[in-house]
Amino acid sequence: MRHETASLGGAGGGPSAPGLPSREVGRYDCGLTGPLFLTVGGLHGNEPAGITASQRVLAGLENAGIKLRGRYVALRGNLAALAADQRFVERDLNRIWTPADLDGLQNRIAEEDGPDEGELRELLNAFQRLFLEPCGAGHCAEVVLLDLHSTSGPSTPFLCMADTLQNRRVAFALGVPVILGLEEALEGTLLDFMSEAGHVAIAFEGGAHDGPDTIDSHEAAIWQGLVAAGLLDARDVPELERHRGVLEHACHGAPAIVEVRHRQGTRPGDGFRMDPDWANFQPVERGQVVAQNLTGEIHAPITGRLLLPRYQDQGDDGFFITRDVRPFWLRLSAKLRRSGLGALLPYLPGVKRVAGDPRRLRIDRRKARFAVRQLFHLFGFRRFREDEWGYEFLRRPDR
Numbered sequence: 001m002r003h004e005t006a007s008l009g010g011a012g013g014g015p016s017a018p019g020l021p022s023r024e025v026g027r028y029d030c031g032l033t034g035p036l037f038l039t040v041g042g043l044h045g046n047e048p049a050g051i052t053a054s055q056r057v058l059a060g061l062e063n064a065g066i067k068l069r070g071r072y073v074a075l076r077g078n079l080a081a082l083a084a085d086q087r088f089v090e091r092d093l094n095r096i097w098t099p100a101d102l103d104g105l106q107n108r109i110a111e112e113d114g115p116d117e118g119e120l121r122e123l124l125n126a127f128q129r130l131f132l133e134p135c136g137a138g139h140c141a142e143v144v145l146l147d148l149h150s151t152s153g154p155s156t157p158f159l160c161m162a163d164t165l166q167n168r169r170v171a172f173a174l175g176v177p178v179i180l181g182l183e184e185a186l187e188g189t190l191l192d193f194m195s196e197a198g199h200v201a202i203a204f205e206g207g208a209h210d211g212p213d214t215i216d217s218h219e220a221a222i223w224q225g226l227v228a229a230g231l232l233d234a235r236d237v238p239e240l241e242r243h244r245g246v247l248e249h250a251c252h253g254a255p256a257i258v259e260v261r262h263r264q265g266t267r268p269g270d271g272f273r274m275d276p277d278w279a280n281f282q283p284v285e286r287g288q289v290v291a292q293n294l295t296g297e298i299h300a301p302i303t304g305r306l307l308l309p310r311y312q313d314q315g316d317d318g319f320f321i322t323r324d325v326r327p328f329w330l331r332l333s334a335k336l337r338r339s340g341l342g343a344l345l346p347y348l349p350g351v352k353r354v355a356g357d358p359r360r361l362r363i364d365r366r367k368a369r370f371a372v373r374q375l376f377h378l379f380g381f382r383r384f385r386e387d388e389w390g391y392e393f394l395r396r397p398d399r
């Protein structure tokens with residue numbers, strides 16, 4: 001039932017250059033209708049742990065002959081960067097899923113792509129082909145993506161998602177800290193691209209790139225994801241309790257849900273250097289010195305928890321600061337989104353519809369109340385754009 005696929009066939013599916021491994025790690029299905037479950041490992045080339053974990057899960061499914069509803073397909077992300085063991089070649093493949101970059105693919109031939117843009121084109125083609133493949137008696141019921149990453153410093157496992165109701169169902173089943181709002185702070189991620197298309201999309205961070213438990217964490221997340229998304233029954237998974245235990249142990253003491261409140265960006269040549277020994281979720285006080293650059297010390301602008309301190313050369317995110325979210329707010333927001341009260345938002349002072357797009361609202365900075373961002377998050381909107389006039393919010397595609 002499992003196929004080691006040499007190439008997806010056709011333009012854009014196979015290896016991007018001779019000598020590189022295939023885009024598809026492998027797949028497993030039993031001819032039964034159900035969701036299409038995708039994992040991508042190595043979207044950042046120095047983060048191969050997710051690929052090894054996906055190979056373990058495919059072997060586990062095959063060896064136990066487990067009946068699976070739908071299809072599991074494991075993909076490799078940035079083939080050239082994986083071969084070079086670096087985050088990316090020229091452009092970060094997890095920052096170029098922007099409308100401008102995707103338009104760029106349409107407006108030039110493949111030979112004019114940069115190395116990472118070529119990977120973007122191939123992945124996009126692979127997704128499009130996978131979405132159209134028949135699954136059991138019909139088409140795949142839904143698409144669930146687990147994008148597997150690791151961090152430059154030591155870390156407990158955690159996941160990021162756009163706060164849609166369909167994402168919550170799978171994400172909260174994994175039992176690791178959930179980070180909300182990272183997609184507002186980062187532009188052009190694969191996660192954002194898939195979420196905007198209405199799919200279930202979760203980015204899972206399994207620990208340090210070469211951490212002793214990182215592959216185990218990824219493997220545990222894939223097995224639990226397959227159960228939460230409805231492809232497998234819990235009783236069919238060999239050693240599900242052990243996998244749960246791996247993540248439980250690794251996440252002991254970490255917060256359940258946090259929201260990103262600050263992103264510290266960096267630029268090439270600005271001399272950004274994180275102070276030593278910062279770890280994910282470590283509490284930080286407003287005003288505390290956390291990093292340095294050529295102009296001096298960098299202070300935390302707010303109190304919260306530090307996230308993703310950058311201890312590698314590549315990338316333009318220095319660090320993030322998060323605040324804890326109480327589960328009460330998530331329950332309230334689920335009720336609000338189902339209530340239909342969101343239709344009243346355009347009648348609030350300072351809020352206007354954007355002509356021609358029912359998903360967008362503009363908010364006048366001078367007239368809006370201070371808590372407007374939190375209110376819009378509760379109703380399932382994300383901040384989309386900011387200018388001197390105010391903010392633009394976009395409704396997330398809840399199903």
Ligand SMILES: [Zn+2]
Nearest residue numbers: 044047149150
């Ligand atoms: Zn990554």
